[in-house]
Amino acid sequence: MGDALWTDRLALDTVRSQFPVLAQRIHGAELAYLDNAATTQMALAVQDAMRAFEQHDRANIHRGVHTLSQRATDAFERARSDLKRFVGAGPDHELVFTLGTTDALNMVAHGLSTAGHRSAWLQAGDEIVVSGLEHHANLVPWQQAARRTGAVLRVLLPDAQGRLHVADLRRLLTPRTRVLALTACANATGERPPYEALFQLASDAGALTVLDAAQAVAHGVPDLSALACDFIAFSGHKMYGPMGSGVLVGRRAALERLEPLRYGGDMVAWVSATEASFAELPARLEGGTPNVAGAIGMAAAAGFIEQIGRDRIDVHLSALREHAAAGLAALPGITVLSAHSRTSAIVSFVADGVHPHDIGTVLDQLGIAVRTGHHCAQPLLEHLGLGPTTRASFALYNTHAEVERLLAGVAHAIKVLQ
Numbered sequence: 001m002g003d004a005l006w007t008d009r010l011a012l013d014t015v016r017s018q019f020p021v022l023a024q025r026i027h028g029a030e031l032a033y034l035d036n037a038a039t040t041q042m043a044l045a046v047q048d049a050m051r052a053f054e055q056h057d058r059a060n061i062h063r064g065v066h067t068l069s070q071r072a073t074d075a076f077e078r079a080r081s082d083l084k085r086f087v088g089a090g091p092d093h094e095l096v097f098t099l100g101t102t103d104a105l106n107m108v109a110h111g112l113s114t115a116g117h118r119s120a121w122l123q124a125g126d127e128i129v130v131s132g133l134e135h136h137a138n139l140v141p142w143q144q145a146a147r148r149t150g151a152v153l154r155v156l157l158p159d160a161q162g163r164l165h166v167a168d169l170r171r172l173l174t175p176r177t178r179v180l181a182l183t184a185c186a187n188a189t190g191e192r193p194p195y196e197a198l199f200q201l202a203s204d205a206g207a208l209t210v211l212d213a214a215q216a217v218a219h220g221v222p223d224l225s226a227l228a229c230d231f232i233a234f235s236g237h238k239m240y241g242p243m244g245s246g247v248l249v250g251r252r253a254a255l256e257r258l259e260p261l262r263y264g265g266d267m268v269a270w271v272s273a274t275e276a277s278f279a280e281l282p283a284r285l286e287g288g289t290p291n292v293a294g295a296i297g298m299a300a301a302a303g304f305i306e307q308i309g310r311d312r313i314d315v316h317l318s319a320l321r322e323h324a325a326a327g328l329a330a331l332p333g334i335t336v337l338s339a340h341s342r343t344s345a346i347v348s349f350v351a352d353g354v355h356p357h358d359i360g361t362v363l364d365q366l367g368i369a370v371r372t373g374h375h376c377a378q379p380l381l382e383h384l385g386l387g388p389t390t391r392a393s394f395a396l397y398n399t400h401a402e403v404e405r406l407l408a409g410v411a412h413a414i415k416v417l418q
Contacts, residue, residue, distance in 0.1 A: 003316065003399050015308070016397050018043045029367030032402040036238075037187050037215060037346050037393035038371050042297075043240045049300035050242065050293045060289055062266055076292050079299035080282075086302040087213075087232060088223040089249050096255070096285045097295050100246035101214040102137040104233035105181075107248055107285065108210055109141035111258025112179065113149045121208065121257050124150030126178040129202070131164055132157040132383055133186035133193060136376040138212040142181055151178070155379075156198075162186070162338045162384060164193040169201055177207045184216035188377035188389065189337040190321065190346030192220070196227060203228035208254055214238050218305065218395065219313045220343055230254035236294060240395070241301030245294030248285075255281055262287035313396045317345040320394040320403055327407040333414065337389065348375070348391040351410070354417045356390040362413035368406055 003012060016022055019041045024031050033041065053075060059068035061076050084095045098104040112121040122128065128142050132155050146153040156172055158164050169180075180202035185192050199209040210231045213222055217234040224232060231254060236245035248255075260267060260278065267287035269277040278284045305313065324347045329336045333352035338344070351359060356372035363370055371391045374381055381387065392406055 012399065018045060018304075019397050020044070022397060026367040026369070027365050032368045032398075032405050034392040034394065034398065034402065034406060035369045035371045036218075036395040036398075037375075037391060039237045039243070040218060040240045040395050041397070042237075042242060043301065043304050045304050046241050046297045046300045050297045053293050053296050058293075061292055062283075072292055076290070076295055079295040082299040083247055083295075083302055084249065086306070087221060087249055088225040088227075090225055092251055092253075093224060093249055094252050094255055094281045096248045096250070096282045097290050098233070098246040098248050099244055099291070100235040100237070101212060101233045102246075104231075104246055104248035105137050105210070105212060106141045107261045108231050108233070108250075108258065109145040109181075110261050111285075112208070113145035113151070114259045120149060120259070122146075122149040122151045122178055125176060126151040127154055127174060127176045128152070128179045128181070129154045129156055129169070129172060129177055129207070130181045131155070131183065131193065132380055133162070133164065133183050133189070133191055134181070134377065134380070135183065135187050135212060135214070136378070138181050138183060138210070139379065142179070152176075156182075157383060158191070158380070160384070161340065162189050162191045162380075163340075164191075164198065166194060166197050166201060169198050173202065173205045173207070175206075177202065177205055179210065180207050181210040181212070183212045184214075184222055185220070185344055185346070186338070186377065186380065187215050187346065188375040188380050188391070189348050189384075190341045190344035190393075191338040192216075192341055192343045195222075199228040203230075208257075215346065219310070219317050219345055221305075221310060224249065236298040236301060239298070239301045240304055242291075242294045242297040245291050245298050247298070252281060255285065258285060260285055260287060264288050308396060314343070316396060317394050318342055320398055320400065321345055321347055323400055323403045324392060324394075324406060327403065328410060331407070331411055331414065333418070334410070337384070337386075345394045346391060347393070348389045349410075350386055350389050351414055352418075354414055356388045358417050359390045359410065359413045362416060363406070363409045366405070366409045366412070368402075368409050370406075 061073040237243040360372035
């Protein structure tokens with residue numbers, strides 16, 4: 001089977017050469033890295049951009065009058081502009097650099113539920129709606145926000161196939177609904193919910209909307225200019241960029257509602273011995289020295305994705321997912337989660353009578369890297385009547401030949417383990 005993203009073998013080799021980690025052998029077999037939903041590999045173009053900063057421009061930003069500080073500041077702010085453009089942010093949006101998606105989502109949940117110089121958005125009796133598809137990072141912070149404020153946490157449950165429905169949200173919304181927090185793609189199943197319609201419904205009801213885009217940022221990138229979304233969070237390490245880097249993009253009016261999560265340097269306008277006034281956005285939410293190299297790396301990763309072509313990547317990943325889902329479903333005793341999904345890079349499955357950890361171990365011996373477990377989405381898998389699963393997830397450098405290796409490896413594992 002051919003690889004739709006690449007017109008010939010030379011093009012495939014050129015792109016894969018950007019990821020030298022893929023050239024190694026694991027237990028004597030060529031590495032097939034299929035754990036991209038956890039972390040994508042980092043492109044050489046991204047490493048080069050970060051290395052250039054560290055070797056030539058490394059300095060603290062916003063504080064120095066010397067040349068290196070000014071160059072570092074310019075590079076940091078240029079990265080901010082590039083990433084805003086990447087997600088379609090407009091003049092009414094601002095981008096805040098964070099440690100990653102988890103940090104960004106905690107920033108929102110904390111900021112809306114902690115009373116500071118403004119009254120908290122969430123009050124006792126208010127309602128927070130999260131979906132049943134969420135990663136723990138978009139669930140636990142809202143649990144804590146509800147506990148802090150006395151708000152009520154409601155869950156928009158998926159159907160038996162793992163799908164969310166607009167009609168179910170319509171029944172769940174009330175005049176007290178203040179937040180809808182939702183994933184752009186369920187990391188445990190590959191389900192892509194109709195978040196556009198769900199957000200529009202919640203926004204029309206007066207709720208703030210929060211999108212966890214960690215699993216969509218490397219493909220199917222949400223376009224904020226066409227979305228009723230107040231906050232969107234994603235990470236560098238899911239988009240061929242560095243770990244420990246991420247962003248929160250939000251409407252300025254929504255970001256202004258957030259009480260800062262971190263207090264200290266560079267986020268204040270003035271300080272006395274007894275009080276302080278906070279700086280304007282985005283500095284108000286970026287206390288302390290930021291990961292400047294990480295910001296530069298994220299912007300370089302966005303540029304790398306755009307150079308390859310978002311549409312081309314989307315088509316390629318959807319084809320890989322469809323190939324894997326169909327092949328796995330044809331194996332005896334295999335159940336594929338969200339088998340209907342067509343716009344995902346994740347395929348998750350369970351095998352009758354075989355534990356996912358054992359499948360993962362056998363696949364590793366064959367040089368195939370997958371993820372096993374609950375994928376930080378235990379409530380979803382329990383709702384679907386499942387335990388841990390085996391998850392394969394794809395990136396632009398993966399091939400249909402690797403999917404065939406996965407299918408053969410799973411068939412071998414089942415034969416050995418059952």
